[in-house]
Amino acid sequence: MKSVRYIFRSPLLLLLLSTFFLTGPRAAAEPLTLKRAVQLALTHSTAMAQASADEQRIFASYSEARNQYVPQVVMGAGLGASWGFPLSLEGAAPSIFNVNAQSALINPALREFVHAAREEIGAGRLQTKDQRQQVTEELVITYVELVKWEEMLPKLIQTYADAQKTQAMIKQRLEAGVDSQAEEQKAQLTAARDRLRTLQARGAIDVLREQLGKLTGVTGSSFETVPESVPALPEIKQDEDLRSKAADSSLALQVAELRARAQAFRAKGEHRSLWPSVDFAAQYAVLARYNNYDEFYRKFERNNATVGVALRFPFLNFSQRAHAQAADADTIRAKKQVESTKNQVSQEVLKLQAAQDVSQLEYELAQSNINAVEIRMNSGTAGIHDEADARTDLAEKFNALEDAKFQLLRARIGLLRATGDLDTWAQQ
Numbered sequence: 001m002k003s004v005r006y007i008f009r010s011p012l013l014l015l016l017l018s019t020f021f022l023t024g025p026r027a028a029a030e031p032l033t034l035k036r037a038v039q040l041a042l043t044h045s046t047a048m049a050q051a052s053a054d055e056q057r058i059f060a061s062y063s064e065a066r067n068q069y070v071p072q073v074v075m076g077a078g079l080g081a082s083w084g085f086p087l088s089l090e091g092a093a094p095s096i097f098n099v100n101a102q103s104a105l106i107n108p109a110l111r112e113f114v115h116a117a118r119e120e121i122g123a124g125r126l127q128t129k130d131q132r133q134q135v136t137e138e139l140v141i142t143y144v145e146l147v148k149w150e151e152m153l154p155k156l157i158q159t160y161a162d163a164q165k166t167q168a169m170i171k172q173r174l175e176a177g178v179d180s181q182a183e184e185q186k187a188q189l190t191a192a193r194d195r196l197r198t199l200q201a202r203g204a205i206d207v208l209r210e211q212l213g214k215l216t217g218v219t220g221s222s223f224e225t226v227p228e229s230v231p232a233l234p235e236i237k238q239d240e241d242l243r244s245k246a247a248d249s250s251l252a253l254q255v256a257e258l259r260a261r262a263q264a265f266r267a268k269g270e271h272r273s274l275w276p277s278v279d280f281a282a283q284y285a286v287l288a289r290y291n292n293y294d295e296f297y298r299k300f301e302r303n304n305a306t307v308g309v310a311l312r313f314p315f316l317n318f319s320q321r322a323h324a325q326a327a328d329a330d331t332i333r334a335k336k337q338v339e340s341t342k343n344q345v346s347q348e349v350l351k352l353q354a355a356q357d358v359s360q361l362e363y364e365l366a367q368s369n370i371n372a373v374e375i376r377m378n379s380g381t382a383g384i385h386d387e388a389d390a391r392t393d394l395a396e397k398f399n400a401l402e403d404a405k406f407q408l409l410r411a412r413i414g415l416l417r418a419t420g421d422l423d424t425w426a427q428q
Helices: 002-009 011-028 034-044 046-069 108-175 181-216 242-249 251-272 318-379 384-418 422-426
Strands: 030-032 072-078 095-106 223-225 277-287 303-312
Touching: 034 108, 034 181, 034 422, 046 095, 046 108, 108 181, 108 223, 108 251, 108 277, 108 384, 108 422, 181 384, 251 318, 384 422
Parallel strands: 030 223
Antiparallel strands: 072 095, 095 277, 277 303
16 A cells, blocks of 8 residues: 555656556557658648638639620510600610620720739649648648657656656765755756656647647547658758749749739739720610500511620720729839848748758757766766766756757758748658
8 A cells, every 4th residue: 555655656657657648559559651641731721721712713813804705695585565655674675585795805904904813823823832831841840849759758757767866865865964955955956857848748749749630630649650751851052052042942932923913914904994995795686566666667677686896995084094003003012022022031041041050050069068978977987966967967968959959950841941842852
């Protein structure tokens, strides 16, 4: 009974038991590789569904503008009785049956609007591709961070166990009158920090598994990560101009350029709305004899047809002129947006390069510190306090090393997206 009470009072044993029960069932879970996770995320993503719907809407707008050159045919009837001279019904003679057809024939403004809609289609496709890369980047970062914490957890548990052993030894030395109360408090603080770090790792794993499950549509407890499925990052050549490559490959920049061109076409179309236009029109109607047409027209025909063209010349339309001027302002704004996007892409690449360099230096420094600490621990000349300090420093450098490696990996993933190579890398 005493041993049972000891188990439930020991924080380390409770932590080990919780880790076993939480991770034990995952041993039989289905492996989820990075490539498969990316495929599931792209299929399950609501953002991708929204991007696809926007692309369909843009294509429908293009079809709406282009199909104005196709005759629109309307069939119907305008039945009605007449007393006296037969008047029109809704602008047309009352008829038993009628067919009307109308389409644009020569319309300079409509031609520019069609060109603008075509450019919007290209922008919509690139926007969908950019959304795809955003989903891929989010999934990859979540996956590699989960792998990081899962690989760190056993090491953190071992570090916490060593801290507890040191704390127990110092407590014995304190009871023997060899150490002071301050050394015991220092050992307690070190153990508490190690325990907190372990609990943080456990919590991060649970949160990341839930987030990865939401991204992929897979239950968080039904899969296990495969660290070997994360491809090696491509080597960066020192003479490679990443800024130029990112500017050329940036989907956001290409989308901004296409939308600026579309806006320029729309502005031109607004100006050409003041130009003459020619429309095709045709009409056929079967008129009724009870509408008194034969009493007022010497020769009455039941079947009547009209085919011709209509010329429109809006030579006095100040409202349209103001609308065209507003479109010119939107065009200027769109061009400036392209320049802003280009500068933003360049700054983002420089930031990623700087983050990569800093992370690499931190990695090398942490590795050097770890090697130095190991040499001190293996020399056998340090006392228990020196060994405890060395172990604490080793744990801190290990944590810093893992954080630096993850930040480096995150920066490199962002750089892959900026240069347009993320999809190819993730699908390896």
